Amino acid sequence: MGESDFIAALKALASDPAARGLDDDAAVLELGSETLVLTHDVLVEGVHVRTDEDAADVAWKLVAVNLSDLAAKGAQPIGVLLGHMLGEGDARFIKGLREVLEAHDVPLLGGDTVRGSGPRSWGCTAIGRATHTPVPDRRNARAGDGVFVTGTLGRAMLGFEAADRDSDHALAYRRPSPLIAEGIALAPHVSAMMDVSDGLLLDCFRMAQASDISIDLDSSRFPVADSDMRDECVRWGDDYELLFTLPPETPLPVPATLIGKVGGDDLAPLWVDGEMIFPKDGIGYQH
Amino acid sequence: MGESDFIAALKALASDPAARGLDDDAAVLELGSETLVLTHDVLVEGVHVRTDEDAADVAWKLVAVNLSDLAAKGAQPIGVLLGHMLGEGDARFIKGLREVLEAHDVPLLGGDTVRGSGPRSWGCTAIGRATHTPVPDRRNARAGDGVFVTGTLGRAMLGFEAADRDSDHALAYRRPSPLIAEGIALAPHVSAMMDVSDGLLLDCFRMAQASDISIDLDSSRFPVADSDMRDECVRWGDDYELLFTLPPETPLPVPATLIGKVGGDDLAPLWVDGEMIFPKDGIGYQH
Known part of the structure; x- marks a missing residue:
C-alpha cells in the first residue's frame, strides 16, 4: 500500500471536515460554545531532523511546527501533549522544551515516554481555541483575491x-x-x-x-x-x-x-x- | 539522563494538575463550560507490540489503550488523532482502525503520516468530554474505602x-x-x-x-x-x-x-x- 493510498484510506475513515486534519490543516471541532483546533505532527530522526541535531532544537521544532499549524487557524494555543522516545540528549530535550513552552506561554498537558531502538521519533499534539469562526482554512481562496x-x-x-x-x-x-x-x-x-x-x-x-x-x-x-x-x-x-x-x-x-x-x-x-x-x-x- | 529523571523533569515543566497527564492519568483541561480529557500513548514495535503483530490489531490496540485512559476518567470520547509511521501491513492497519473507531463510535480527527526506518512507532491522542466533575483520578482513595x-x-x-x-x-x-x-x-x-x-x-x-x-x-x-x-x-x-x-x-x-x-x-x-x-x-x- 503506497503512502498516498494510505492517506486516502485514512481520509475515507474521517468524516469531512475532520478529514482536513490529516496531513493538511489542523482539525476543527465544535465543543459546546467553543471551537477547538487540534493538530498532531511527528518528527523522525534522519527524515525531519538531522541525526546530529541538538535535542534542544528537536524539542523546540516539535512544538513550534504544531503551534504553527494552530497559528494558520487563528487559534490561541491551550496546551500540548508529547510522545517522547527516550535516548541521547534527553537533558537537552527538556531544556529546549522548557524554552519553547515559555516563549509561547503554552502549558505541557501530558503525553507518554517510551523506550525504543533505531531512529527516534517524537510526536506532539497541540490544542488551541479558535479565536474566529468560521476557522480559516486553505480551501476558500476566491478568484480576484x-x-x-x-x-x-x-x-x-x-x-x-x-x-x-x-x-x-x-x-x-x-x-x-x-x-x-x-x-x-x-x-x-x-x-x-x-x-x-x-x-x-x-x-x-x-x-x-x-x-x-x-x-x-x-x-x-x-x-x-x-x-x-x-x-x-x-x-x-x-x-x-x-x-x-x-x-x-x-x-x-x-x-x-x-x-x-x-x-x-x-x-x-x-x-x-x-x-x-x-x-x-x-x-x-x-x- | 535516566528515564525516571526525564519524566521528573517533564513533570516539573507541567503545572499541576496537568502534570498528571504524563505517563499517569489523562490530562484534564477546563475550557469554557466544558471539561476536556486528553491522553497520548505511543506503541513501539518490539516493545509494546510484537514485531509480527497483525497491523490491524496494532491499530485497534493503539486506539483502545487511549480510550481506556478516557474511560478511567469517566469521559465520553470525542475524537482521536494518529501519528502513523508508514510500512508493512498498512492496509491491515486501516482495517483495524476502521473497526475500532466504528466499535466505539469515535471519529478520526486528524494526525500525521511519516516515513521512517527501523522499528516503527505509532502515537494516538484521544480527546474526551468529562461527564462528571470533579473528574476521577488515582489520587483520592480514602481510608475505609x-x-x-x-x-x-x-x-x-x-x-x-x-x-x-x-x-x-x-x-x-x-x-x-x-x-x-x-x-x-x-x-x-x-x-x-x-x-x-x-x-x-x-x-x-x-x-x-x-x-x-x-x-x-x-x-x-x-x-x-x-x-x-x-x-x-x-x-x-x-x-x-x-x-x-x-x-x-x-x-x-x-x-x-x-x-x-x-x-x-x-x-x-x-x-x-x-x-x-x-x-x-x-x-x-x-x-
Whole structure:
C-alpha cells in the first residue's frame, strides 16, 4: 500500500471536515460554545531532523511546527501533549522544551515516554481555541483575491548549514517562530490561510488545488532572504510563515508581501510568471 | 539522563494538575463550560507490540489503550488523532482502525503520516468530554474505602500465546475493549479510579502511592482467568479493566469484584494477604 493510498484510506475513515486534519490543516471541532483546533505532527530522526541535531532544537521544532499549524487557524494555543522516545540528549530535550513552552506561554498537558531502538521519533499534539469562526482554512481562496506571505523566505535554508549556530538564519532553522499573534490578527479577514512549511511554491499549489482555483505568482515579488537563490528560497521550506489570500480592498492586517493573485484558471493550479508549475517539477519538500 | 529523571523533569515543566497527564492519568483541561480529557500513548514495535503483530490489531490496540485512559476518567470520547509511521501491513492497519473507531463510535480527527526506518512507532491522542466533575483520578482513595476491579484478570495474558486467534482470550489480547460506559457509570461515585494496564498489583501500588494511603488486598478474591496462574494473572497487565475505590455503603454502579480495602498504613503502600509488596518484586509491567 503506497503512502498516498494510505492517506486516502485514512481520509475515507474521517468524516469531512475532520478529514482536513490529516496531513493538511489542523482539525476543527465544535465543543459546546467553543471551537477547538487540534493538530498532531511527528518528527523522525534522519527524515525531519538531522541525526546530529541538538535535542534542544528537536524539542523546540516539535512544538513550534504544531503551534504553527494552530497559528494558520487563528487559534490561541491551550496546551500540548508529547510522545517522547527516550535516548541521547534527553537533558537537552527538556531544556529546549522548557524554552519553547515559555516563549509561547503554552502549558505541557501530558503525553507518554517510551523506550525504543533505531531512529527516534517524537510526536506532539497541540490544542488551541479558535479565536474566529468560521476557522480559516486553505480551501476558500476566491478568484480576484490577493495572495500574500508574511516574512522572508529561505532563512531556514540559509541557516541549515550556517557556520554560526546563533546567526539569525541559523535560529530561523533551529528555532522557528510560530506566528500565533499574526494568525489571530489575520483570521477574521483572510479568505484562505495555511502555513508555509514545505516551500512557498508547493504550498501555493496545495492551496490552489484545495480551493479549486488557480494562483498566479509574480516571482519578482517573492520576499527572499538571498536574491541569488530566489528559486531555492521558495522551494526549500521550513520557514513557517503564513500564506494567505485577502479579498480585494481589504486592508492588510499584518505586515506581509503581495506575491500574486487568485485566478479562476482551470488549466493548472499554479502559475509563476505566466508558466504552469507542478509538484513533479520539484517545487517543495514532499513528505 | 535516566528515564525516571526525564519524566521528573517533564513533570516539573507541567503545572499541576496537568502534570498528571504524563505517563499517569489523562490530562484534564477546563475550557469554557466544558471539561476536556486528553491522553497520548505511543506503541513501539518490539516493545509494546510484537514485531509480527497483525497491523490491524496494532491499530485497534493503539486506539483502545487511549480510550481506556478516557474511560478511567469517566469521559465520553470525542475524537482521536494518529501519528502513523508508514510500512508493512498498512492496509491491515486501516482495517483495524476502521473497526475500532466504528466499535466505539469515535471519529478520526486528524494526525500525521511519516516515513521512517527501523522499528516503527505509532502515537494516538484521544480527546474526551468529562461527564462528571470533579473528574476521577488515582489520587483520592480514602481510608475505609473498598477496592474493586471490573472483569477478569489474566485474559490478555492467556490470549497472548493462544493457538486460536479468535478465542475469547486471544481477542482480549488483540482487541482490548475500553470500558467507556462503565467509566461513565462509575465516575460520579468513585473516590479514585484508573485503568489496569500494567497489572493489578502494580497499578494498585501506584494508586496507593498517589493517594498517600495503603491498599490491602485479599488474593483469594482476585477475579482471575486461570486459578492455577493467580500470580501471573495479576502481574501481566494488558487487561484494561477499571480499578476503583468506593466509599463504604456506596452501592456498586457496575459489576465488579471487591478485592480489598483502603487503609491508612504508612509503612508500605501495598499489602497482599498481610505482606508488603513492592515494584522491585516484579509485580507488573514497567515501561
